[in-house]
Amino acid sequence: MNDSVAVRVWDLPTRVFHVLLAVLVTAAIVTAEVGGDWMAWHLRCGEAVLSLLAFRWAWGLAGGRWSRFTNFLPTPSRLARALRGRASADERIGHNALGALSVWAFLLLLTLQVATGLVADDDVDTTGPLNAHVGARLVKRASHWHAGWGADLILALIALHVLAIAWYAWRKREPLLRAMWSGDKPLPPATPASRDDAASRGLALALWLAAVAGVWAMLRWVG
Template sequence: MNGESLVKVWDPVVRFFHWSMLSAFTVAYFTDDDLLTPHVYAGYLILGLLVIRLLWGVVGSRYARFSNFVRSPAVVIAYLKDVAAFRATRYLGHNPAGGAMIIALLVSLFAITLSGIALYGIEESAGPLAGAMANVDPFWEDVLEELHEFFANFTVALVVVHVAGVLLAGRQHGENLVRSMLNGYKRASLPEHSKR
């Protein structure tokens, strides 16, 4: 990076989670009911990755911890206004909008996996909820089906916004954030921004 000093920001767990989640979600989204076995396995992988990320968000490295990037809605809105005015502060870790996006993605992905496991129990009499879902009214099956599909499509929309945000932030701050998520390094921040 032209002699600029670099700092390790994204640890291997965060990077593994990010790219594994992208891969597993892509498989699950495009297999759907047509190829049920890979769809189900991808869903279980997503759930496992979510559990790991939740734990890592509490005990992980500095920039992986939720305490480092979860901000109030007011802070997120103020940051987005600064982005629109092209004066957003650069963060080494996740900026407030990025932190909000992570929470939205995690919640949406949990909704997908939990509704999917319930549907698997109802429709296939399989999975960890098969016994509990054995005699569920068809109304609830339809509700779960709609929720599962809604959150899958909502997650795609979130990913599109996430990628747009990454590209915009990278452009505003003159850095390749995709490369940072691949190799873990970012350009060292100015001292006044190094708190985050």
């Protein structure tokens, strides 16, 4: 766009969240595959992911404009317009409808995966930190999901995510990774930007520290 300017779409807390989540989920997958003594690190990765997810659920309410859940709800009408190639300009600024569907799937599935991991038992030598507080029937179901369908669906979502990014970069010439790294996209000057100043970053830090403290307290006093 000849008359476009760099507009802040992804605030710094959202970008940091994405990077840390990718690193921690990858580490959790690798340590689970290696097994043995590495399962202790698998549990630590899961606990760190839990604190990140708690932060993101809060940031979806208090974060920058395009990071808020209200701005990327994958409603039926939005999905229909996206599939027909008729999405409005506003609907293409942050997550489009299909991208929003992927984000919600990730958040919900990872939350379920962490929750089941907290009580799971691998029948070898690793149990979740809250395993002793639930019944045997729930432990069995949670363990089956965590090591089975839950893990497989996460791997499938990761593969789809990578393919979608590659497709957008190749066919539509949209460098999604660059925008996520810098936070900016070339857009019309009147496009509203996400707030990303010292105050909002301070709020994000406070929310993340609260999430970390909450997870630590739950594992320390309940586990």
